[in-house]
Amino acid sequence: MKPFTIACPTGHLAFTPLEKASFLEGCRQRPDAIVADAGSCDIGPRPLGADRHVSLEAHQRHDLEIMLLEARRLGVPMIVGSASDTGTDRGVDQFVRLIAEIAAEHRLAPFKLVAIHSEQKVADLLARLARGARIVGLDGRPDADAETLRRTDRVVAVMNAEPIRRALREGAEVVIAGRASDCALFAAPLLEAGFSPAIAYYTGKLMECASFCCEPFMGKETILGTVEGESVTVRAMHPEQRCTPASLASHAMYERTDPFREQVAGGWIDMSGCRYEQVDAKATRASGAVFHATAQLAVKLEGAGRVGERRLAIVGVRDPQTIARIDQAIAWARGKVAERFGPEGRAYRLFHHLFGRNAVMKELDPNPPAAPHELGVVVEAVHPEAKIAEEIAALAARNLFYARLPGTKGTAGAAALMSDEILVGEPGYEWTLNHVIEVEDMMELVRIHHRVIDGRGGEGR
Amino acid sequence: MLKLRELASTIRSKNAGVDHLTFDVIFRDRAAFERVKASAALSPEAICALYRIPRERLTHHCAFEPAQAIKFTIRRLAPSGSPGETDVFGAQQYAPLFEVEVP
Numbered sequence: 001m002k003p004f005t006i007a008c009p010t011g012h013l014a015f016t017p018l019e020k021a022s023f024l025e026g027c028r029q030r031p032d033a034i035v036a037d038a039g040s041c042d043i044g045p046r047p048l049g050a051d052r053h054v055s056l057e058a059h060q061r062h063d064l065e066i067m068l069l070e071a072r073r074l075g076v077p078m079i080v081g082s083a084s085d086t087g088t089d090r091g092v093d094q095f096v097r098l099i100a101e102i103a104a105e106h107r108l109a110p111f112k113l114v115a116i117h118s119e120q121k122v123a124d125l126l127a128r129l130a131r132g133a134r135i136v137g138l139d140g141r142p143d144a145d146a147e148t149l150r151r152t153d154r155v156v157a158v159m160n161a162e163p164i165r166r167a168l169r170e171g172a173e174v175v176i177a178g179r180a181s182d183c184a185l186f187a188a189p190l191l192e193a194g195f196s197p198a199i200a201y202y203t204g205k206l207m208e209c210a211s212f213c214c215e216p217f218m219g220k221e222t223i224l225g226t227v228e229g230e231s232v233t234v235r236a237m238h239p240e241q242r243c244t245p246a247s248l249a250s251h252a253m254y255e256r257t258d259p260f261r262e263q264v265a266g267g268w269i270d271m272s273g274c275r276y277e278q279v280d281a282k283a284t285r286a287s288g289a290v291f292h293a294t295a296q297l298a299v300k301l302e303g304a305g306r307v308g309e310r311r312l313a314i315v316g317v318r319d320p321q322t323i324a325r326i327d328q329a330i331a332w333a334r335g336k337v338a339e340r341f342g343p344e345g346r347a348y349r350l351f352h353h354l355f356g357r358n359a360v361m362k363e364l365d366p367n368p369p370a371a372p373h374e375l376g377v378v379v380e381a382v383h384p385e386a387k388i389a390e391e392i393a394a395l396a397a398r399n400l401f402y403a404r405l406p407g408t409k410g411t412a413g414a415a416a417l418m419s420d421e422i423l424v425g426e427p428g429y430e431w432t433l434n435h436v437i438e439v440e441d442m443m444e445l446v447r448i449h450h451r452v453i454d455g456r457g458g459e460g461r
Numbered sequence: 462m463l464k465l466r467e468l469a470s471t472i473r474s475k476n477a478g479v480d481h482l483t484f485d486v487i488f489r490d491r492a493a494f495e496r497v498k499a500s501a502a503l504s505p506e507a508i509c510a511l512y513r514i515p516r517e518r519l520t521h522h523c524a525f526e527p528a529q530a531i532k533f534t535i536r537r538l539a540p541s542g543s544p545g546e547t548d549v550f551g552a553q554q555y556a557p558l559f560e561v562e563v564p
Binding site (some may be wrong): 059126138139140234245246249250253254255257258259260274276302308310349359361364365368380382428429430434439 | 464471475476477478479480481483485488489511512513514521523525527528529530532534535536538539540541542543544545546547548549550553554556560
């Protein structure tokens with residue numbers, strides 16, 4: 001089998017723009033495919049729940065343009081997954097539109113684009129549940145019931161390599177995929193080239209964040225991965241970066257609970273026996289992964305639902321006596337809110353984030369200072385109705401000013417209001433689904449659409 | 462006694478999925494890695510005491526030889542980005558590890 005080389009220019013397409021010079025250097029070495037992932041659940045539940053992208057369209061166009069022009073010049077497949085941050089249908093359709101616009105702008109010769117949608121309708125999942133399907137909780141979550149689904153606004157299924165493989169078999173020159181396992185984007189062309197699932201998925205795991213697996217630390221620089229037999233050699237393209245056994249192994253455990261195991265729909269990679277060897281100054285070879293297929297196909301579902309409208313207020317405290325008794329002052333303010341709206345809980349959520357004490361780490365902070373010089377209090381209120389969220393935030397912030405603390409010397413106001421405004425936040429969302437659903441075939445959860453994109457005029461199927 | 466920040470080359474935290482925070486302590490120097498492993502400085506019990514969490518919130522703990530690293534994972538009380546969130550990426554939860562004393 002011939003070696004197969006993949007170029008990866010970015011670990012999250014367009015979150016910030018990719019660096020062009022190292023990408024062009026990578027493409028001079030004639031890779032067999034260009035692959036990047038464009039989304040993540042790291043950015044919190046709001047982009048998925050609200051179905052909005054957080055990457056700027058100008059940056060998305062920038063990255064897609066650079067990748068598309070090189071892919072078409074080389075005549076190799078370009079594979080982008082988790083389109084537009086969320087991998088929802090909106091994201092896939094937006095990327096398809098951008099690809100067509102870029103093709104027209106550069107008058108590119110016709111090429112075949114395959115779009116793969118993996119968004120799921122809540123109603124369809126409710127119907128599956130009613131028919132007896134199990135939606136199994138991950139990471140200690142209980143199984144999802146109808147109530148969990150009704151709290152969910154958007155759901156995406158996380159595809160494995162199979163739909164992308166089918167797209168490639170059907171002649172795709174550009175694949176725009178919805179939500180996908182990062183490693184599946186890389187695995188698909190490798191599996192099609194005849195490599196084993198073990199090295200295919202493992203290569204994806206190592207390469208998915210581009211230059212993050214190299215040193216020194218740099219984002220958005222291109223790496224090349226060349227697969228031969230059961231090993232992959234990862235090479236840094238930036239002149240100042242190196243891929244070393246230490247940097248590659250460190251990346252293998254990044255952002256995951258278990259460094260020895262990578263789960264995908266249909267199986268898992270055992271990385272406990274992996275070996276890393278330096279090849280030359282800029283490249284490291286990795287091998288030793290084992291793939292275990294699972295009997296039951298279980299596909300991950302990610303879902304987010306709206307909790308309510310969010311309002312914020314910012315308050316400062318400098319009086320050392322107030323700082324020493326800030327918990328009492330907050331209890332007073334929360335009491336005033338409770339007088340009007342009852343106790344905090346299902347009806348509304350209210351937080352006083354104490355920057356200067358333990359806002360960042362909350363209960364995990366081992367030793368928050370007892371007497372910080374000043375405190376920044378960010379009040380956050382969430383309620384289904386905007387007007388009430390605003391009122392809760394106002395009461396919870398302004399009652400710090402009026403807090404009744406026995407013996408206080410500052411009787412003209414117990415807190416500094418940065419201004420008397422209540423800030424309008426984006427609505428609050430939460431991750432409602434971090435689950436898997438058992439299905440017979442991955443294809444049940446995806447829809448594949450073919451298009452010919454002709455930058456010189458006509459467009460059709 | 463040395464502090465962990467004097468022995469480790471990388472000390473970081475990050476989300477692992479939406480329900481967990483994972484911590485990586487990576488050593489460039491083999492001797493430093495062996496020294497920390499041999500001590501109880503980053504044992505599961507020491508980590509639970511440092512972060513003041515019950516043992517069941519520490520869901521994973523291991524030494525990862527290929528990277529000369531000690532890695533552990535803590536379950537979040539609420540999923541990342543829920544109302545009340547102040548560290549969406551979980552990227553600033555490692556600070557207390559700096560001052561851990563290693564015999």
